[in-house]
Amino acid sequence: MKQQDVPVLQYPWTYEIGPFSQSFYEEQNNWIDTDYQFMSEATRTKYKKHGLVEAASYMFPAASTKEQIRPIARFMVWLTLFDDYYELCPVDQFADIRDHIMDVMLGEQPKADDIGLVKQVALSRQEFIPYINNDWLIRWTKNFYNYTTYGIMEETSYKLKREFPTLSNLLLIREYSVFMYPYGDPVEPSINYIVPGYISEHPIIKRLKMLMCRIMAIQNDFASIEKELGIDTEILNIILVIKNQYHVSLEEAITEAMHIHDSYVQEFVALQNNLPDFGLEQKNVVRFVHNMALMISGLGAWYHKGNSTRYKTPGEFPKPEYGIITQ
Numbered sequence: 001m002k003q004q005d006v007p008v009l010q011y012p013w014t015y016e017i018g019p020f021s022q023s024f025y026e027e028q029n030n031w032i033d034t035d036y037q038f039m040s041e042a043t044r045t046k047y048k049k050h051g052l053v054e055a056a057s058y059m060f061p062a063a064s065t066k067e068q069i070r071p072i073a074r075f076m077v078w079l080t081l082f083d084d085y086y087e088l089c090p091v092d093q094f095a096d097i098r099d100h101i102m103d104v105m106l107g108e109q110p111k112a113d114d115i116g117l118v119k120q121v122a123l124s125r126q127e128f129i130p131y132i133n134n135d136w137l138i139r140w141t142k143n144f145y146n147y148t149t150y151g152i153m154e155e156t157s158y159k160l161k162r163e164f165p166t167l168s169n170l171l172l173i174r175e176y177s178v179f180m181y182p183y184g185d186p187v188e189p190s191i192n193y194i195v196p197g198y199i200s201e202h203p204i205i206k207r208l209k210m211l212m213c214r215i216m217a218i219q220n221d222f223a224s225i226e227k228e229l230g231i232d233t234e235i236l237n238i239i240l241v242i243k244n245q246y247h248v249s250l251e252e253a254i255t256e257a258m259h260i261h262d263s264y265v266q267e268f269v270a271l272q273n274n275l276p277d278f279g280l281e282q283k284n285v286v287r288f289v290h291n292m293a294l295m296i297s298g299l300g301a302w303y304h305k306g307n308s309t310r311y312k313t314p315g316e317f318p319k320p321e322y323g324i325i326t327q
Contacts, residue, residue, distance in 0.1 A: 006222055006254065008304055009261055012269060015297035018057035020066055024073045028053045031077060035116025039085065043318040051308035052077045058298035058306060059183075060190040062291055071127030072186040078120045079179050083152070085117070088160065089322045091153045098148040105141040131189035135197050143181035151177030155236050164235050164244045171260075174217040174236065181213055187291050193284045204271055205285075211268045212292050216299055218261040222254075223303040268293070 025048075032044050039047075056063075056073040063069035082101075086094060101118060104110055105125055110118040125137070132140075154173045158165055165173065188194050199205060221228075221237040228234035235241070238260070243253040272293065278285045302308070 006225055007258060009219055009222055009258065009300055011265060011293075011297045011300065013293055013297060015058070015301040016061035016294055017298070017301075018061040018063055018069060020063070020069050020073075021054045021057035023066060024053035024056075024070070027070075028073070028077060031074065031120060035120050036081060038115045038117070039081075039318075046309070046318050047077075047081060049308070050080070050310040051302070051306050052080055054306050054308070055299065055302045058302040059295045060186055060291075061294060061298060063190040067127075068131060068190065071124045071131075072190060074120060074127065075124045075186065076183070078117065078124060079182060082117060083179055084318055086152065086322050088156065089152075091156055094148065094153060094156075098145065102141050102145060105144060106137060128186075128189060131192065133194050136185065136188060136194050139200065140182060140185045143185060147176050147179045147182055149176075151175075151179065158236060159234075162235060164241055167238070167241050167245055170236060170238060170241045171214060174221075174238070175210060175213045177236070178213070178217040178220050180216045181209065183216075184209060184212060184292065184295060187288065187295060191287055191291050193288060195285070195288055196281065199278055199281060199285060202276065204276060205289075208268060208271055208289060208292060211264050211271075212296055215261060215264045215268065215296055218257060218264075219296075219300050219303065221257070268296075 029048050032047055036044055036047070053073040053076065056069055056076045059076075060069065060072050063072065086097065089097070100114075101121060104118055104122050107125070110122050128137075151173060155177050157163075195205070218238055221239060224234075225237060225239055228237050228240065235244075238257045239250065239253045242248065242256050243250055246253070246256075248256070272289050275282075275285060275289065
């Protein structure tokens with residue numbers, strides 16, 4: 001199956017692109033060449049063409065200055081490269097890596113012998129500071145913990161054993177493993193509004209975030225299906241799991257995956273149109289949820305209309321390098 005044969009997922013709202021989509025390529029390349037030297041030169045060259053800094057403006061179009069979008073763009077690069085690098089890291093080694101990064105996200109200084117990956121997340125934190133508060137930092141760090149613990153670490157055993165999960169298990173794992181909870185946190189600083197804790201914890205807001213993560217996980221699976229069909233450890237894709245579990249064709253699996261995606265979109269819209277009364281916070285909460293929706297459609301547009309080679313060009317997706325000595 002070729003990527004161009006896969007249907008494009010649709011949304012009943014538009015997307016927007018912020019003004020800085022082409023503004024960070026020079027900075028991005030400097031970040032990669034300076035702090036990602038622990039990766040091979042070939043891999044670093046691929047990342048420079050992945051358009052991750054461009055994705056920040058597709059997903060967070062409300063950011064109105066370069067200073068406001070810079071920590072988001074840096075974090076987009078950081079979290080994607082982190083995810084790729086540690087994809088097959090043994091779980092017993094990964095917990096310490098996770099915990100150290102969480103300490104840095106909460107303010108601890110990187111150690112002298114830390115790889116540049118740790119320095120980059122420290123810089124994101126520093127650049128976020130003018131736009132966030134301590135509650136947001138704690139939420140951001142907790143979402144990183146959940147992504148690594150209930151996402152990556154849950155996926156690893158399936159990948160190493162080359163064993164498919166059930167569809168129900170997959171949906172729970174992918175909700176976390178495609179890192180959309182921590183990716184979603186910058187919606188708040190991008191709109192200059194940090195959601196109060198009691199609203200962030202409201203069941204409807206939490207459900208909207210869950211739907212956002214699951215919708216975007218399916219987006220990722222659709223965008224990467226051609227690439228993943230050629231890699232034997234890449235089995236945690238909703239299309240492949242449905243095909244395996246129900247013994248159907250790829251085309252039938254795609255149709256069912258679209259049905260699941262569209263049902264999530266319908267529920268998101270229904271909740272968005274019927275938010276609780278949050279009193280004086282109502283206008284800001286409506287704006288926050290609207291920008292969550294723009295994050296979804298923006299990522300979908302980036303996959304198909306952005307300049308990234310990540311999913312479009314065969315061979316441009318890097319292999320996990322943790323544990324491999326590179327030159």
